[in-house]
Amino acid sequence: MARISRRELLKLSGGGAVAARTGGLASILALKQAPAYAQATTIHWLRWNDFVPASDEVLRKVIVPECAKALGIKLNIEMINGNDIQARTTSAIQSGTGPDVICALNNWAQLYPESVIDVSDVAEEIGKAQGGFYEESRVVANDGKKWIAVPWCVLGAQLAYRKSWFAEIGYEAPKFPQTWEEYREAGKKLKAKGRPLGQTVGHSFGDPPTYAYPYLWSWGGKEVEADGKTVTLNSKATVDSVKFAVGFWNDAYDEGGLAWDDTSNNRAFLAGTISSTLNGASIYIEAKRKPQVYLTETGTPMWQDILHAPLPRGAAGQFGYHLPMSNMLMKYVKDQKAGKEFLRWITSKPVYQAWFDSQQGYSVGATTVWEQDKLWENDPVMLPFRTAARAGRFPGYAGPADRHAAEVLSKYIMVDMTAKAIQGMPAQDAVKWAHDEVARIYAA
Amino acid sequence: MAVDSVVAARPYVSAPRRGPVTRVLENERWFAFFLLLPTAVLLGLFIAYPFVKGVLLAVTDAKVGVPGNFVGLQNFAVLMNDSIFRVAVWNTILYTAVTTVFKLALGLWLALLLNRHFRAKALTRAFILLPFIIPTVLSTFAWKWMFDPTFSVINWTLFHLGIIRTRINWLGDPGLALISVMIVNIWRGVPFYAISLLAGLQTISPELAEAAAIDGARPWQRFRYITWPLLLPVTMVVVLFSVIQTFADFQLVYILTGGGPANATQLFATYAYQVGVGTGLLGEGAAISLAMFPVLLVVVVVQLLYIRRVETL
Numbered sequence: 001m002a003r004i005s006r007r008e009l010l011k012l013s014g015g016g017a018v019a020a021r022t023g024g025l026a027s028i029l030a031l032k033q034a035p036a037y038a039q040a041t042t043i044h045w046l047r048w049n050d051f052v053p054a055s056d057e058v059l060r061k062v063i064v065p066e067c068a069k070a071l072g073i074k075l076n077i078e079m080i081n082g083n084d085i086q087a088r089t090t091s092a093i094q095s096g097t098g099p100d101v102i103c104a105l106n107n108w109a110q111l112y113p114e115s116v117i118d119v120s121d122v123a124e125e126i127g128k129a130q131g132g133f134y135e136e137s138r139v140v141a142n143d144g145k146k147w148i149a150v151p152w153c154v155l156g157a158q159l160a161y162r163k164s165w166f167a168e169i170g171y172e173a174p175k176f177p178q179t180w181e182e183y184r185e186a187g188k189k190l191k192a193k194g195r196p197l198g199q200t201v202g203h204s205f206g207d208p209p210t211y212a213y214p215y216l217w218s219w220g221g222k223e224v225e226a227d228g229k230t231v232t233l234n235s236k237a238t239v240d241s242v243k244f245a246v247g248f249w250n251d252a253y254d255e256g257g258l259a260w261d262d263t264s265n266n267r268a269f270l271a272g273t274i275s276s277t278l279n280g281a282s283i284y285i286e287a288k289r290k291p292q293v294y295l296t297e298t299g300t301p302m303w304q305d306i307l308h309a310p311l312p313r314g315a316a317g318q319f320g321y322h323l324p325m326s327n328m329l330m331k332y333v334k335d336q337k338a339g340k341e342f343l344r345w346i347t348s349k350p351v352y353q354a355w356f357d358s359q360q361g362y363s364v365g366a367t368t369v370w371e372q373d374k375l376w377e378n379d380p381v382m383l384p385f386r387t388a389a390r391a392g393r394f395p396g397y398a399g400p401a402d403r404h405a406a407e408v409l410s411k412y413i414m415v416d417m418t419a420k421a422i423q424g425m426p427a428q429d430a431v432k433w434a435h436d437e438v439a440r441i442y443a444a
Numbered sequence: 445m446a447v448d449s450v451v452a453a454r455p456y457v458s459a460p461r462r463g464p465v466t467r468v469l470e471n472e473r474w475f476a477f478f479l480l481l482p483t484a485v486l487l488g489l490f491i492a493y494p495f496v497k498g499v500l501l502a503v504t505d506a507k508v509g510v511p512g513n514f515v516g517l518q519n520f521a522v523l524m525n526d527s528i529f530r531v532a533v534w535n536t537i538l539y540t541a542v543t544t545v546f547k548l549a550l551g552l553w554l555a556l557l558l559n560r561h562f563r564a565k566a567l568t569r570a571f572i573l574l575p576f577i578i579p580t581v582l583s584t585f586a587w588k589w590m591f592d593p594t595f596s597v598i599n600w601t602l603f604h605l606g607i608i609r610t611r612i613n614w615l616g617d618p619g620l621a622l623i624s625v626m627i628v629n630i631w632r633g634v635p636f637y638a639i640s641l642l643a644g645l646q647t648i649s650p651e652l653a654e655a656a657a658i659d660g661a662r663p664w665q666r667f668r669y670i671t672w673p674l675l676l677p678v679t680m681v682v683v684l685f686s687v688i689q690t691f692a693d694f695q696l697v698y699i700l701t702g703g704g705p706a707n708a709t710q711l712f713a714t715y716a717y718q719v720g721v722g723t724g725l726l727g728e729g730a731a732i733s734l735a736m737f738p739v740l741l742v743v744v745v746v747q748l749l750y751i752r753r754v755e756t757l
Contacts, residue, residue: 090721093509111724115509202616203702256593258616258705268594331509403723410722411528412704419706423618433527440525 041338042074043067045327046089046099048082051282051362058358063351071345073338083205089328096332100339105205106409107140107394107401109149109328116148117329122340123147126347130367134324136392137366139401141326149326150343151366153359156322156388157210158308160269160283161276164296165195176309180218180244183312187252190275197252198274200260201419206323207262208415211278211311213321213395216241216414218314223408223438228399231442234435237316242418242427249422258419270294270302278311280323281362281385308384310391322392324366361385407441501730508724519731529732531707532715535622536736539711540690543629547686548679550630551637556667558638559645569639576635584699587628591615591700615701618708625709628696633689637682644678645671677754684747691740712736 050056059077067075080088082105089108092098093115109116123141127133133141137151163173169189177183187197200207216222220237224230249255254274257265265277270287277283284306287294291301310320327347329339345351349369356365357375361382364370376386395414396405408414417434421427468474502519506512523529558569575583590597591614602608614624648671656666694713697703703710703718710718712732720729 087717087721090508090724090726094726111507112509201705203704254593255613256611256616259591259593259613259621259701260616261702264592264594271594273594407723407725410718416704416706419704423706437527440522444522 041072041335042076043101043339043342044076044078044099045101045103045342046078046080046085047103048085048105049079051280052285052359054360055355055358055362058355062354063346066351067342067345070351071338071341073342075342092330092332098330098332100330100333101343102328102330103152104149104326104328105323107324107396107406109141109326110143110402111406112328113143113148115331117331117333117336117339118146118148119150119329119340119343120147122344122347123150125344126150127367130349130365130369132368133366134368134389134392136322136389136394137324137326139394140324143402144400149328150347152325152327152347153363153366154322154324154389154392155280155363156361156385157207157278157280157320158310158384158388159276160279160281160306160308162195162296163305163307165190165193165275168193173307176307177312180215180248180312180314184244184248184252187248187276191252195273195275196254198254198260198265198268198277199257200262200265201258201415201422202260203412203415204261206280207260207265207278208412209395209409210321210323212414212418213393213397214311214319215245215314215418217319217393217397218311218316219244220314220316222398223396223405223414224399224442226398228396228402228404229442231435231439233438234431238431239427241314242421242431245418246421246427258422272297272302281308281360281382284308284381285360285362307381310384310388318391319393320388320391321394322364322389324392324394325363326366364389404442404444408438411437411441413437413441498730498734501726502734504727506726506730508726512727515727519728520735522728523731523735528707528710528715529735532710532712532732533735535709536691536711537739539622539626539629539693540687543626543633543690544683544687546626546630547633547637548683550634551682552641552679554634554638555641555645556671558642569642572638573635575632576639580632580695581699583632584628584696587631588615588700591624616705618705621701621705621708625697625700628700629690629693632696633686636686640682641675641678644675648674677751680747680751680754684744684751687743687747688740691736691743 047059056079064075064077067073078099085102085105086108088098089102089104089112092102093112123133124147133151134154137154141147141149141151159176161176166176166186167173169186171177171186177186183197190196199211201212202208216238219241221233221235221241223233225232254268256268260268265274265279266283266286268274269277269279269283284303287301287303287306291303294302296302296305310318312318327343329336329343333339352365356363356370356373361375361379362385364385365373371386376383394401394405395409396402399405413434417430420433421430425433462470469478501512503514503516504512505515505518554572558565558572562568589595593611593613593616596611596614598614599608599611603611613620615621652670652674653666656670661669692713693711694717697709697711697714698717701709703714712735716729716732719725719732
């Protein structure tokens with residue numbers, strides 16, 4: 001084995017580093033090896049455990065080696081429960097050490113603007129190259145002046161429903177209830193047959209808010225005006241929406257939903273106890289992955305009996321709140337350049353494609369270019385997810401998706417407004433309670 | 445001879461040369477200080493420092509990544525107008541009071557049973573400890589499954605025994621949800637009481653009870669006038685520890701309900717976490733945690749005074 005002296009090593013690594021820093025990709029290619037500065041660099045990426053396990057496999061088995069090859073960066077991906085990411089982020093920021101890149105859900109980036117690096121250059125470049133970001137992705141990752149995170153994806157939320165059961169009550173596919181009144185009537189008939197609709201109104205970060213907010217918006221209710229200060233929740237539209245929700249709950253829903261978390265409706269649907277639920281595509285993907293396990297009452301694979309539809313429309317329109325995710329590059333990171341290079345690389349179309357394909361439509365890209373991807377030709381059942389993010393709004397609407405919006409969201413005030421009314425509190429009182437809580441938060 | 449011996453021994457007596465460290469350690473006060481030093485450092489690092497840091501955070505408007513400015517008692521004033529905080533206060537007091545009573549009663553009953561002689565006594569004692577040994581997160585997930593609105597094994601059993609006709613919404617009904625988390629807390633806490641009280645029972649000489657029995661005392665009288673007074677100091681210490689732990693309980697509720705439905709099971713600790721970590725308002729979160737302190741302090745002081753009084757009787 002040839003020995004390399006300390007002086008030679010310094011010369012080599014210095015040359016590589018300088019080439020990488022000054023000459024960019026062309027220099028790296030000319031050297032025919034990853035830059036020496038990067039060879040010693042490790043990026044620690046903290047993410048959630050994906051609801052599509054195949055995607056985690058792609059990250060580990062494809063992306064990690066590719067990253068080492070292309071950037072010379074050793075990628076260390078840590079996957080934890082989504083509910084625990086904020087605790088890890090908090091301790092990392094407070095202690096000044098931790099993961100280099102953290103994949104934030106919702107608008108968490110807005111909670112830590114002082115602790116993340118301005119990634120405007122990366123985000124602008126990606127957005128420009130990929131047809132622009134969805135509005136929902138933009139508002140959670142941009143503080144109005146700069147990009148504080150690079151948008152990663154949007155988890156589409158659609159109603160997963162049992163085709164044959166809806167056909168039995170007169171909704172032969174592709175016909176599906178278009179308004180809340182129609183959906184309630186359909187649910188009433190289905191519940192009478194022991195096949196209620198299912199929805200969680202408990203304390204869990206995903207499904208409860210992604211239902212509660214669009215429902216409110218579709219009735220014309222909103223937390224705050226565009227100025228981000230004037231709280232307008234206590235309105236006739238909101239009270240009407242809550243009154244309707246109570247009757248709707250009793251008529252059509254599985255009462256167990258008050259105690260459900262984000263996985264409960266998946267289990268209930270796959271067990272055949274509910275007929276329709278707002279969810280990501282994970283129910284369908286799981287049913288398709290295990291056709292022998294998940295069967296209908298007639299013994300056929302359940303995935304063949306599942307279709308998707310958007311939430312019904314109300315007097316004010318039809319909306320969705322699709323969980324956005326974005327990658328924050330933390331300020332305590334020493335090698336910020338490598339961090340940005342990684343974000344640029346992982347979000348670039350050829351690299352992102354492998355992960356996007358593995359999602360099978362469970363999440364759409366944060367940029368509009370992914371609407372044109374061939375993936376959508378594979379399975380017509382997944383098509384409602386393709387453009388779902390276009391109708392997406394984020395909590396805090398019509399104001400900014402700022403810290404106040406995050407506090408209202410994390411305290412489940414919109415969810416609890418409905419839950420309280422379902423539990424017997426008069427609708428006006430429930431709305432007033434929620435309004436006062438929101439006003440208190442926005443006044444701070 | 446005797447004189448020679450004394451002369452020969454003299455160099456030995458005067459031989460030891462004491463260094464400065466030895467000289468300091470020979471002073472009892474310094475020796476005690478050095479013996480206590482490791483404990484004091486550990487207590488300072490892991491108890492005093494976090495506590496002081498918590499107090500300092502509670503009087504600032506610190507956010508995650510932002511040190512914040514001194515705001516006095518503003519965070520506490522904000523909490524006074526916070527309806528969720530008021531619910532959390534009430535829930536925590538109720539949760540602690542009810543579970544403590546049940547844990548004490550059941551734990552004492554179990555301890556009295558386990559104090560008797562029977563076959564497989566050691567095995568039974570080990571079995572009783574299981575809820576305490578299993579990691580709380582793991583056992584709570586099992587309970588979550590048992591309380592599941594759709595797949596509850598409890599509901600299934602009650603239904604098939606003909607006891608119920610419709611399912612019980614354990615974690616969905618606000619009243620039942622709080623009762624459900626209490627049940628899990630009691631299940632987990634009883635072994636601690638049972639084993640601690642059993643240790644206390646075993647220090648009581650059986651001769652006292654035997655003498656009382658010969659004098660005609662009935663079982664209840666023997667318990668009331670002999671066992672209970674002698675067990676009281678241990679009981680008070682166990683209750684003290686338990687109250688502190690229960691007051692600050694987090695894991696059970698976080699896993700079972702996340703504080704829902706509609707904050708029906710929200711406790712101090714879960715709300716402090718929601719505000720401090722969920723929304724990054726560290727100052728406000730610390731203030732919620734610190735709001736527990738005066739209540740706990742009163743409980744601790746009253747109990748310690750009572751223990752001292754019992755011990756001096």
